[in-house]
Amino acid sequence: MTEMRVASTVFIAIIVLSFVVALVSRRNHAHQNSRDFFAASGQFGGVLVFLLAVGETYSIGSIMGFPAGALHDGIPFVGWFLGYILLAYPVGYFLNPLIWKAGRRAEALTFADLFRTCFPSRFLEIAVTLSAIFFMLPFGELQMAGLIATIGEFHWPFSPVVIAGGCAVLTFSWLALSGVRAPAFVSAIKDSIVILAVVFISIAVLRHESWHGLVQASRSMKPATAGDNVHTITTIIIQALGFCVAPQSIAFLFTARSSGIVRRNQILMPLYMLMFPLLLLCTLYASATGLPLSGKNTVFIDVALALLPSWGLGLVMAACALSGLVILAGICLCIGSLVSRNLVHGLPDSRQKTCAKLVITLYLVFSVYTAMHFSVLMPVLTTVYYLGIVQFFPAVLCVCLELRVPSGFVTAGFLAGEAVSVGLAFSGVPVGNVNPGFIGLVLNAGMVALGLAANASRPVPRR
Amino acid sequence: MLAYSGFAVGLVLPFLAVLGPLPWLSSGTLVIGGIPAALVWLFACLPLTSLCMAVAWKLEKRGRQDRDD
Numbered sequence: 001m002t003e004m005r006v007a008s009t010v011f012i013a014i015i016v017l018s019f020v021v022a023l024v025s026r027r028n029h030a031h032q033n034s035r036d037f038f039a040a041s042g043q044f045g046g047v048l049v050f051l052l053a054v055g056e057t058y059s060i061g062s063i064m065g066f067p068a069g070a071l072h073d074g075i076p077f078v079g080w081f082l083g084y085i086l087l088a089y090p091v092g093y094f095l096n097p098l099i100w101k102a103g104r105r106a107e108a109l110t111f112a113d114l115f116r117t118c119f120p121s122r123f124l125e126i127a128v129t130l131s132a133i134f135f136m137l138p139f140g141e142l143q144m145a146g147l148i149a150t151i152g153e154f155h156w157p158f159s160p161v162v163i164a165g166g167c168a169v170l171t172f173s174w175l176a177l178s179g180v181r182a183p184a185f186v187s188a189i190k191d192s193i194v195i196l197a198v199v200f201i202s203i204a205v206l207r208h209e210s211w212h213g214l215v216q217a218s219r220s221m222k223p224a225t226a227g228d229n230v231h232t233i234t235t236i237i238i239q240a241l242g243f244c245v246a247p248q249s250i251a252f253l254f255t256a257r258s259s260g261i262v263r264r265n266q267i268l269m270p271l272y273m274l275m276f277p278l279l280l281l282c283t284l285y286a287s288a289t290g291l292p293l294s295g296k297n298t299v300f301i302d303v304a305l306a307l308l309p310s311w312g313l314g315l316v317m318a319a320c321a322l323s324g325l326v327i328l329a330g331i332c333l334c335i336g337s338l339v340s341r342n343l344v345h346g347l348p349d350s351r352q353k354t355c356a357k358l359v360i361t362l363y364l365v366f367s368v369y370t371a372m373h374f375s376v377l378m379p380v381l382t383t384v385y386y387l388g389i390v391q392f393f394p395a396v397l398c399v400c401l402e403l404r405v406p407s408g409f410v411t412a413g414f415l416a417g418e419a420v421s422v423g424l425a426f427s428g429v430p431v432g433n434v435n436p437g438f439i440g441l442v443l444n445a446g447m448v449a450l451g452l453a454a455n456a457s458r459p460v461p462r463r
Numbered sequence: 464m465l466a467y468s469g470f471a472v473g474l475v476l477p478f479l480a481v482l483g484p485l486p487w488l489s490s491g492t493l494v495i496g497g498i499p500a501a502l503v504w505l506f507a508c509l510p511l512t513s514l515c516m517a518v519a520w521k522l523e524k525r526g527r528q529d530r531d532d
Contacts (some may be wrong), residue, residue, distance in 0.1 A: 075489045075501050082505050083481050086512055093516050094470070216495035223499075229486035234479045236482065267516040270509045381482050 003310035008146045008154050010314025011321070014193060018186045019170070025185035026178040034352040038337045039254040040111045044184065050265045051187035052330070054272055056243075057085055058194055060146035060246060060324035067299040070283040074222025076232055078280070079207040083236040086270055088243035095244050098400035104248075109336070110390070111250035112342040115167040117166045119400045119407035122345075127411060128392065129342040131418060132247040132334075136389040140367030143324040144168075146297075147435030148371060150320045153301055164371050167321075168364035171328050175336075175360060180255055180351075185328040190322035193258075195275065197312075197319040200280060202278040203302070204307035205285040214281065225320045234435040235386075239335035241441075242390035248334040250396075306434035328367070332360040384422055387437035391417035394441075394448040409451025466526055473519025477512045481505070 035041050044052070058208055069077040102108070106117035112129045119125075148160045149169045156163075174182035205214070222233065243249065257264050282303040286293065293302050304316040336356030340347060347355055394417075395410045397403070421440030430441060487499035495503045 006501040079485050079489045079501060079505060082509075083485065086505075086508060087478060087481055089512060090474045090516060092471055093519065217499045219494065220504060221499060221502075223491070224486070225484075225492065229490060232489075233482055235487065262521040263520070267520060268511055270516075272506075273509050274506075276509075280502070415480060416497075 001145055003352055004154060004312075007308035007314035007317065008156070010311050011154070012188070012320035014208055014315070015170070017320065018189055018325070020292050021189055022182040022201045023186050024178050025181040029178055029181060032353070034349050034356075035109060037353050037356070038189055039251065040180050040184070042104075042345040043254040043256060043399070044261075046261045046265060047188075048184045048377040049252065049261055050254065050268065050342045051254045052184045053249065053265060054191070054269060055183070055187050055323075055326050055330065056246075056249060057269070057315075058191070058275070058323055059327040060150070062144055063194065063198075063279070063295050063323055064146060064300050065152075065319055066279050067282040068297040068332070069305075070221070070280055071286055071299055072296070076222070076224040077227045080225065080232045080235055081272070082276060083232070084239035085245065087236060087240035089266050089269045091240055092244045092269075093263060095397075095400065096253055096262045096266060099244075099250055099396065100253050100256060100259045100262050101400075102399050103254045109251070109254060110269055110341055110394075111245070111247045112338055112343055113403075115395065116249075116342070116400045118402075119395075119410055120148070121407035124407050124411045124414070127415065128395070129338050131388060131414075132304040132392075135339055135385045136247065136335060137221070138370075138385070140328060140363055141370040142330075143328040144367045144371035146213075147321055147324045149298065149316055150293065150301065150324070151420065153305070153317065161317050161368065161372055164368040167325060168368050171325055171332060172357075172360060172364055174325075174329055175332060176357060180252075180333055183326045183333070186322065186329075187326050189206075190319070190326050193315060194323060197304075197316040197376060198275050199459075200312050201304055201316065202281050205281045205303065208307055209288055213288040214284040220287065230433040231435060234433075234438040238390045238435055238441055239386045240439040241393045242437075243407055245392045245396045246389050247338065247392075248330050249339065251334050252330070264432060274432075277425045298356065328364075332363055332390050335363050336360045358455070358463055375432060384425060387421040387435075387440065388418050390437050390441055391421065391444050394445045398448060398452075403453050405448055406455060407450040409447055412448030412450070413444040416447060417441055466523065469522040471525070473516050476509070476515050480511060481508050482520065482529075505520040 021104065029036060030086070057327050066081060069081065099114075102118075103112055106114055106118065112125055115128055116125045144164045148163050151163050152160065158426050174186065253262055279300070280291070282300050285291065285303055286299050291302060291306060293299060301320070308316065333356070336359045339359045340352040340355035344355060392412050395414055398405050398410065417440040419440075420443055421437045423440060424436035484504060485501065488499075488504055491500070493500040
């Protein structure tokens with residue numbers, strides 16, 4: 001009992017610290033316009049942009065999901081998970097600076113602003129905005145579900161709805177204080193604590209279990225089948241591309257001071273992934289010792305409960321909770337900006353912030369509600385996230401390379417890609433284990449290429 | 464020429480390194496130091512990918528200097 005009290009104290013202290021840091025991030029920026037609220041006026045240096053971007057890699061889903069997925073699904077899971085995140089970085093190395101430059105040309109704050117400037121089609125702008133919002137909807141619920149599971153381990157006398165409500169209030173207060181600056185500054189604490197938690201837990205695993213036992217456990221991991229391989233490779237390709245054109249990732253790029261910062265960060269990001277081998281040690285420990293698990297996704301927490309002293313447990317719980325809250329804040333901000341700038345057109349600057357805050361409140365209420373009632377539906381929507389998001393890729397490439405493609409071709413390609421991907425995914429039509437998103441992307445890219453060819457064959461008008 | 468080399472080293476090489484051996488390693492029984500080779504190779508690819516991008520960065524920088532000269 002006393003142990004849990006110590007863990008709770010450490011946890012609460014770190015959460016309070018995150019609030020103080022969010023408050024500090026407001027210094028000198030108390031009166032923000034919408035550009036500062038959504039994109040920090042493009043003033044962030046390398047460290048803050050790195051922390052914002054890398055937060056996507058270490059969400060509560062990764063920290064809790066990676067050890068659990070490796071335990072249940074074996075090597076194909078590890079190959080897919082590490083493969084797509086790792087390969088997203090070289091894609092981003094070349095693509096992100098171009099996106100940043102296109103953003104500066106268009107004075108963009110959201111990814112849909114890029115479309116508005118390059119393709120004169122209000123229909124396309126609305127289509128990509130609605131599509132992005134739809135595909136991001138389940139992420140709030142996922143973070144909430146993770147937060148409820150994590151905080152639930154303290155066995156506080158609060159119902160899940162109170163816990164989720166508390167998380168929603170904290171997230172809103174961060175954003176209301178200083179917009180995108182708050183999650184960026186809080187990420188600094190979050191990442192330090194995540195690194196400490198993962199290192200502590202790895203040391204504990206190595207102290208309590210022999211290397212031989214862990215190696216034996218690694219050999220009992222499920223290998224891949226030929227069918228797995230086709231699916232894994234096509235999934236890695238679409239997710240690596242999709243990762244770079246995700247609306248929230250693009251919005252974070254616009255906070256950077258220069259394209260050089262954006263590019264240099266990509267070089268370092270794979271090194272940050274060296275935490276995943278340490279996370280895998282939790283899986284191997286659970287497998288080697290036959291550790292009883294309290295839930296499907298709780299390997300990381302269960303190993304921490306078994307091996308760490310109470311203060312260490314508080315640290316691990318805080319790392320998981322902050323990971324969820326930072327991602328939640330980023331998604332809220334992205335959805336808020338998309339609605340206030342791209343769905344509702346022509347709002348004056350001061351009203352954009354108010355509108356975004358209203359949307360953020362509604363989204364947080366929606367996330368709490370769905371976490372309570374629709375936990376079965378949301379994982380289905382998450383499955384289609386990358387199928388849909390990757391369909392932005394051909395259009396974003398056209399924007400970055402300043403390719404002149406008629407907006408009709410881009411819109412048709414984008415909608416056909418989404419319809420084919422989602423249709424194939426849910427109809428059960430056999431596609432030889434190829435990821436349906438890949439088929440949709442090929443169709444989408446083909447239509448955009450056709451548009452490019454049609455435009456190239458058009459005679460250049462005489463001046 | 465250096466721009467193409469940067470693209471090949473920074474983008475094509477990491478994709479080939481990760482996706483090329485993955486089907487063979489993850490369904491095979493090869494082990495390195497007792498650990499499945501797929502895991503060892505994937506973990507080795509983490510610093511190697513950083514290295515590839517660092518080389519691409521250098522190549523691009525040299526290309527820019529050559530152009531300026």
